[in-house]
Amino acid sequence: MANHYKLQKVAIAASTFLCLASIQLNGMAQAADSATLNISGQITSTTCNISISDPGGTGATGTKVLNLGNVATSTGAIGSVIGSPVGAIFSVVSTGNSSTPCSFQGGNTKWDLALALSSSQISSIGTSTFLKNNIAAASGGTDAVVQLKGGVGTTLAAATNTLTLQGDLGIGGTLMSGGSTLTAASTSSIAISAQFVRSAAAPPTGGAFSQTIPLLARYN
Numbered sequence: 001m002a003n004h005y006k007l008q009k010v011a012i013a014a015s016t017f018l019c020l021a022s023i024q025l026n027g028m029a030q031a032a033d034s035a036t037l038n039i040s041g042q043i044t045s046t047t048c049n050i051s052i053s054d055p056g057g058t059g060a061t062g063t064k065v066l067n068l069g070n071v072a073t074s075t076g077a078i079g080s081v082i083g084s085p086v087g088a089i090f091s092v093v094s095t096g097n098s099s100t101p102c103s104f105q106g107g108n109t110k111w112d113l114a115l116a117l118s119s120s121q122i123s124s125i126g127t128s129t130f131l132k133n134n135i136a137a138a139s140g141g142t143d144a145v146v147q148l149k150g151g152v153g154t155t156l157a158a159a160t161n162t163l164t165l166q167g168d169l170g171i172g173g174t175l176m177s178g179g180s181t182l183t184a185a186s187t188s189s190i191a192i193s194a195q196f197v198r199s200a201a202a203p204p205t206g207g208a209f210s211q212t213i214p215l216l217a218r219y220n
Helices: none
Strands: 004-014 017-019 049-053 064-067 081-093 111-115 122-125 128-131 145-152 190-197 208-219
Touching: 064 081
Parallel strands: 004 064
Antiparallel strands: 004 017, 004 208, 049 081, 081 190, 111 208, 122 128, 128 145, 145 190
């Protein structure tokens, strides 16, 4: 069974500054004469709770909002980062005791989190991929995008792998650790970081940024 969690990245910018607001948007528009059916899942006897914490903080289950902070726009090349990265640490814990690592069953020894993104959430600059803003410019959205990095570890510094985002794959989506296979043990944590990136030659426009990432736990 796949466990479902949501990771939100939300920011609001006024004039040349970007600052956080907690907002979640759901849904996807489809053309009237087309449709997409995605089927994904896994068979496993392992059931864990996903614990989420700030780097160096105490874990809790639920939805995590990453505060990208107050970031001033700046000049630079397309694809260059803006401000400092922020992140979160994910771990698997027992359903009966949040301070006890999860005990894997059925021969499972590794885990990771799949980013179940849709293609409409992803933007590309050259060969690199980024989170696209869910708020249109006409509705006050910024044209900045967000870069995601991941890795196995308990600190923000562990998120060294730039994630290549893939859409419409469900549980087969990009692994948060940045690997192509599951490598984190039940006692290991996975770190993710997010950072604003310039999407155009001109400085990013002031405005709001919001995007939600469904997360699906995978075991192997």
